[in-house]
Amino acid sequence: MKKILVADDDVNIRTLLRHVLTREGYVVLEAADGREAMGLMKGSTVDLAVVDVMMPNMDGLELCQHIRETYDIPVILLTARQQLSDKEQGYLRGTDDYVTKPFEPEELLFRIKALFRRYSVAASDKIRLNSLVIDRKNYEISDGSDVFLLPVKEFELLAQLAQYPGRLFSRSELIELVWGADYEGDERTVDVHIKRLRDRFSEYKNDFTIRTVRGIGYKVETVNP
Numbered sequence: 244m245k246k247i248l249v250a251d252d253d254v255n256i257r258t259l260l261r262h263v264l265t266r267e268g269y270v271v272l273e274a275a276d277g278r279e280a281m282g283l284m285k286g287s288t289v290d291l292a293v294v295d296v297m298m299p300n301m302d303g304l305e306l307c308q309h310i311r312e313t314y315d316i317p318v319i320l321l322t323a324r325q326q327l328s329d330k331e332q333g334y335l336r337g338t339d340d341y342v343t344k345p346f347e348p349e350e351l352l353f354r355i356k357a358l359f360r361r362y363s364v365a366a367s368d369k370i371r372l373n374s375l376v377i378d379r380k381n382y383e384i385s386d387g388s389d390v391f392l393l394p395v396k397e398f399e400l401l402a403q404l405a406q407y408p409g410r411l412f413s414r415s416e417l418i419e420l421v422w423g424a425d426y427e428g429d430e431r432t433v434d435v436h437i438k439r440l441r442d443r444f445s446e447y448k449n450d451f452t453i454r455t456v457r458g459i460g461y462k463v464e465t466v467n468p
Contacts, residue, residue: 245359246270246288250280250306251295251321256344260293263348264355277301281309289316291355296322296333304336311337311394315382317358319351331428335435337394362395370405372465373450377402391443396421400436404453404463413460437461 247269249260254275261271272287274280278300280292292310296303307318320333323344330341339361340354362382370377374386382398384391393401399421404412412420414430422432437453444451451465 244268244270245290246272247355248272248274248280248283248289248292248294250274250277250292250298250303252276252298253295256295256321259348260351263352267352275299277303277306277309280306284310284314289314291317291319291358293319293321293351293355294338296320296329304332307333307338308336315392315395317355317362317395319354319358321346331432334422334426334428334432337396339395370402372405372408372447372463375444375447375450377405386447393443397436397439397443400433401440401463404461405451408451408463408465411456411460411462417460433461 247264249257249264249271250273251257251260252275257273257275261273264271272283272289274283276298280294281301283289284292294303294306294310298306303320303322307320310316310318317339318337319340319342320338321342321344322329322333333341339358342351342354370379376385376387378385379402382392382395384393384398384401400417403417403420414433417433418426418430422428437455441453449466451463454462454464456462
């Protein structure tokens with residue numbers, strides 16, 4: 244059974260989500276703040292995290308960033324804030340989805356199931372960038388000796404570009420393809436993720452490059468072996 248971490252300092256929210264999620268067959272781990280959540284994740288395999296933004300000791304944005312840097316699991320942020328800038332910060336820290344309080348438990352459940360489907364998509368094809376192989380089924384990138392496990396959005400962004408080498412994608416196209424049509428954040432999110440990809444694969448410039456087309460977007464160009 245899949246384990247879901249619910250991190251929220253509101254005991255009523257945790258109780259509500261525990262009832263809803265256990266009814267659907269999930270195992271629920273509960274934390275009242277970010278530090279407690281980190282401790283639970285060290286001691287147990289977690290498949291998805293539902294994280295409140297406003298928590299003591301370590302807030303949800305910090306926890307989300309920690310999860311993204313350490314684990315490859317979906318993250319949903321819960322918040323009472325509705326400002327666009329707050330949502331942007333959430334996505335920049337690596338969240339996969341954003342739900343504003345108050346919310347319908349069934350809607351959150353739908354979003355959880357959708358994220359599990361997205362993370363388990365079994366794309367059988369592998370994309371080759373010379374010595375690098377992007378395995379869309381296992382969400383891995385390998386050069387034959389080392390394996391890279393990227394945060395999901397970074398992986399999906401690179402895979403999307405690499406699947407069509409030479410094709411120019413606008414930022415708005417990449418937002419819709421990778422983050423979804425209902426994403427409300429700034430398109431600068433794409434720029435941030437592109438920079439991370441370039442930093443990660445700076446030693447593989449002989450295999451591929453991510454080219455910026457000023458004012459439009461990005462494309463992957465491969466180098467002939």
